[in-house]
Amino acid sequence: MIKYLTRYHPHYITALLYMLQASEYKPKDYSAWYLRTKDFSTVARRRSLVMTTKAKLLLILLWGLVLIQVMCFAIMLWIWFASDEVGWLIMAGIVTLVGPFVTAYVVLFPLWLGQIVIQRPKQRRLIAAAHQKLAAHKGLRIAVAGSFGKTTFKEVLATILSEGKMVAVTPGNMNTPIGISRFINTLTGKEEILLFELGESHVGDVKELCELVQPNMGIITGINEAHLITFKTIERTTSTIFELADFLPHGPVYKNAESELVRKRAHKNDRLLYSRRGVNGWAISDSTVSINGTHFTATKGQKIIWAESGLLGQHQIGPLVACIDIADTLGLSVSQIADGLKKTKPFEHRMQPRQLHGAWIIDDTYNGNKEGVKVGIDLLCRLEARRRIYVTPGLVGQGEKTQTIHTEIGKQLAAASIDVIVLMRNSVTAYIVEGLRQAGFQNELLLIDEPLQFYTNLEHFVAAGDVILLQNDWTDNYA
Amino acid sequence: MPKATIRSMKKTVAVIFGGRSAEHDISIVTAIGSVLKPLELSQQYNVLPVYIAKDGSWYADMKLKDIQLFTTGGIEAFCAKTKKAQLLFDNGLVLIKSGLRAEKIKIDVVFPAMHGTFGEDGSLMGLLRMAHVPFVGCDMTASVIAMDKVLSKQVIMAASVPTPKFIHFSNSEFAAHQKAIFEQVEAARLHYPVFVKPAHLGSSIGITRVIKPDDLQNAIEVAMHYDDTVLVEEAVTSLIEVTVPIMGNDELTPALVEQPLTKAEDFLDFDTKYMQGGKKGGGKRGAQGYSKLPADIPESLYNKALEVAKNAYKAIGCTGIARIDLLIDSKANKVYFNEVNPMPGDLYAHNWRQAGIAPVQLVTRLVELAEARFARQQQLEVTLTTNFLKQF
Structure with a gap:
């Protein structure tokens, strides 16, 4: 009852606006959060509302809606007093009950209208301009698709290829038609290699992006249950990501053999299936992993590369050797490739190590997939440590498999004998705990109610010699 | 589970x-x-x-x-x-x-x-x-002993833990028999330099290092300003000062042997320790800002320091947590008990962390130790039912 009444607190309006902003004004995400939320007094735990012009206009609209409701309520009461007709009292009660829900949904209307009238025509013009510009561009186009590992692969490849080529790469997670078009419109025309990250959340997304960028070469980094909520089935996810391979029936498409779903879909004898064992004639030996990076030897015929990469984990060897082969194919020398590999380092929030009071913190908070969890646990086990601490809220967007995947994570953690497991308490915590219980976990388990407080006070939880892996982070709209 | x-x-x-x-x-x-x-x-x-x-x-x-x-x-x-x-x-x-x-x-x-x-x-x-x-x-008795430098040294000596030679006297004794006390210093064959300390204060308050007899009276008066009992203690030569935080009731867990970076002639007084960040002439953090952790001493001396610290902890009857300060004569390879601090400033969390115990672990373990000691005390009979009063 008390939680329900939070809809009548002035903070309710701020909470709605904050969540609209946190869900990037996406009606579906916002509505899902709204339907899930019971207590609106504790919504903004990690960030706070940023007062942009858009936010200010929406705030005025929201308060306007509240004002209208209050006025309706007052008028109805007044009429009831004057006429003594109970119907008006009932109407006033209905307005009071329905008001907060109306406010929450009516605010979406101007957003929708703005998208139809302003945003979409603007986007169409932007994409058309990009098509035109790219048609005249002579650079080789490499497209990277997959449920996970796209950004890392793209950045690593760009780093290595930059040793001998002029490379342009889509920045950050810019992987939608709009984002990629914006990137294309910044190109000078002198670039020799263009690297595109292709995002996917619905069937046909990769095909649409392929038609935009017209790739000459493709990389499929892996497939998992990410975006299962929109794809509905893993088969649809697989087909969507393989739209890249379909677009390049004869062109080279590198595929990650360590991703089970990719391996199943690819031909057994595909020479471009890459893994920690090698690719296209490259063989891997002498691999070692430490907190300082991953080292291995790659050999193909007379060519030998002693690879030293700052990236952490055995799972990085597959993508690295694929990059070696691409660079070799494109004419880079062995020394150029080795120099490029040396420059590869962990990206922000992706297996990124830092020291804190003699402990190593591995920040993998941008990692939100089950493969990442598996390699994270594997890495944690391989590193020397006084205590191994694993911190996670779990994964989002796993659809119907949420319970199975999180129970499995619990089992993996128990099997790895992690010393301390820290879980941010949320809707999937019980599944991980169940997995731990089933696998007979005996070590320390800590359930955290206030994630932000934990992350900002990490120094109080660590001691010298500890290795702490922070894997994934949930924004407020998933909590 | x-x-x-x-x-x-x-x-x-x-x-x-x-x-x-x-x-x-x-x-x-x-x-x-x-x-x-x-x-x-x-x-x-x-x-x-x-x-x-x-x-x-x-x-x-x-x-x-x-x-x-x-x-x-x-x-x-x-x-x-x-x-x-x-x-x-x-x-x-x-x-x-x-x-x-x-x-x-x-x-x-x-x-x-x-x-x-x-x-x-x-x-x-x-x-x-x-x-x-x-x-x-620490419980009451250990705290009382720990905070009295004279008493703690006497207890330590009784347990055969080495500590520098010293004499002690009350303010009233000094006022009445000043000459006799100076003679006592001579008779005890205390070699200069000596330290003059108030018997009960912590954090190095009122302590003076005296290098010649002429300055002794002034140093005693400074110490007497803070306390009613004063001790004069022989300084250890070739000095390395170290400190060892220890945790536990029966089973002891020492942290690392820590070496504050101060010279013999620049020992840690209150101002150095807390107001200037541990180093005269500047500094940013508390006493822990300038120290070698672990102490840069030979392994045998390091282990000896741990042993002396644990013996001192037990002799005084400490429980929960305490920090034992030691004086090392680096030439003679001897370790002396200096004093015990039953509640180290900031719990010496920086040292515990370096020893592998995170602050959250440290405080929760201390609470558990408190509960364990209390539970044990409950098993002891403290009241007796007698017929004593009925006879009146």
Whole structure:
């Protein structure tokens, strides 16, 4: 009852606006959060509302809606007093009950209208301009698709290829038609290699992006249950990501053999299936992993590369050797490739190590997939440590498999004998705990109610010699 | 089964700090920085800050967790407008916050984050024993011994733990027999330089290093300004000062042997230790800002230091936590007991962390040790039913 009444607190309006902003004004995400939320007094735990012009206009609209409701309520009461007709009292009660829900949904209307009238025509013009510009561009186009590992692969490849080529790469997670078009419109025309990250959340997304960028070469980094909520089935996810391979029936498409779903879909004898064992004639030996990076030897015929990469984990060897082969194919020398590999380092929030009071913190908070969890646990086990601490809220967007995947994570953690497991308490915590219980976990388990407080006070939880892996982070709209 | 359980009824830990002591301000830093925060983060307890003002009044309020209340001087206004807390001994300790509706808070464990007089010298521990509540750190007897440098050295010597030669006297003895006391120094064959120390104060307050007899009287007068008992102690030559935090009741866990980076002629006085960040002429942090951790000494000496520290801890009867200060004669390879600190400033969390114990682990273990000691004490019979009164 008390939680329900939070809809009548002035903070309710701020909470709605904050969540609209946190869900990037996406009606579906916002509505899902709204339907899930019971207590609106504790919504903004990690960030706070940023007062942009858009936010200010929406705030005025929201308060306007509240004002209208209050006025309706007052008028109805007044009429009831004057006429003594109970119907008006009932109407006033209905307005009071329905008001907060109306406010929450009516605010979406101007957003929708703005998208139809302003945003979409603007986007169409932007994409058309990009098509035109790219048609005249002579650079080789490499497209990277997959449920996970796209950004890392793209950045690593760009780093290595930059040793001998002029490379342009889509920045950050810019992987939608709009984002990629914006990137294309910044190109000078002198670039020799263009690297595109292709995002996917619905069937046909990769095909649409392929038609935009017209790739000459493709990389499929892996497939998992990410975006299962929109794809509905893993088969649809697989087909969507393989739209890249379909677009390049004869062109080279590198595929990650360590991703089970990719391996199943690819031909057994595909020479471009890459893994920690090698690719296209490259063989891997002498691999070692430490907190300082991953080292291995790659050999193909007379060519030998002693690879030293700052990236952490055995799972990085597959993508690295694929990059070696691409660079070799494109004419880079062995020394150029080795120099490029040396420059590869962990990206922000992706297996990124830092020291804190003699402990190593591995920040993998941008990692939100089950493969990442598996390699994270594997890495944690391989590193020397006084205590191994694993911190996670779990994964989002796993659809119907949420319970199975999180129970499995619990089992993996128990099997790895992690010393301390820290879980941010949320809707999937019980599944991980169940997995731990089933696998007979005996070590320390800590359930955290206030994630932000934990992350900002990490120094109080660590001691010298500890290795702490922070894997994934949930924004407020998933909590 | 995982150890973690979602506790429906958390225990309440009262963190007592401040107090009528010269180390009132240091206590605030220890409590807020090293005790309250990690205790709260452990999520295992309801944590109640209890502040004892310089006038001895007690206050219990969640606002006292904010260091800014103290750094901005707002604490005086806070105390002026806040109702004082009252103590009730009701088969345990109950804090009463008076107001329109008096609020009674049952305290399950007390964490005294106090230094110096009344807080660390056994006074508070006596009160808590009377209240029948578990409390963190050394018990009353050990605290009394620890905070009396003369008594602690006598106890240590009785346990055959080496400590530098010394003599001691009271203020009244010095006033009445000054000449005799100087003769006593001669007779004891104390070699200069010597240290003149007040017997009960911590944090190096009132300590002077005297290099020639002419300066002895002045140093004694300085020490007498702070205390009614003074000791004159022979300085250790080729000195390496080290300190060892230890935790435990029966099974002892030492942290690392730490070596403060001060020269013999520039020993750690109060000003150096706390006001200038541990190094004369500048510094940023507290005493831990300038030290070698672990101490840069040969392994055999390191192990000997650990052994002497543990023996001293046991001889004095410490429980919970204490920090043992040692003096090493690096040429003679000898380790001497210097003094014991039953509640180290900031719990020496930096050292524990380096030794592999995180602040959250440290405070929760200390609470567990307090509960274990209390449980053991409960097994002892303290009252007797006799017919003694019936004969009257």
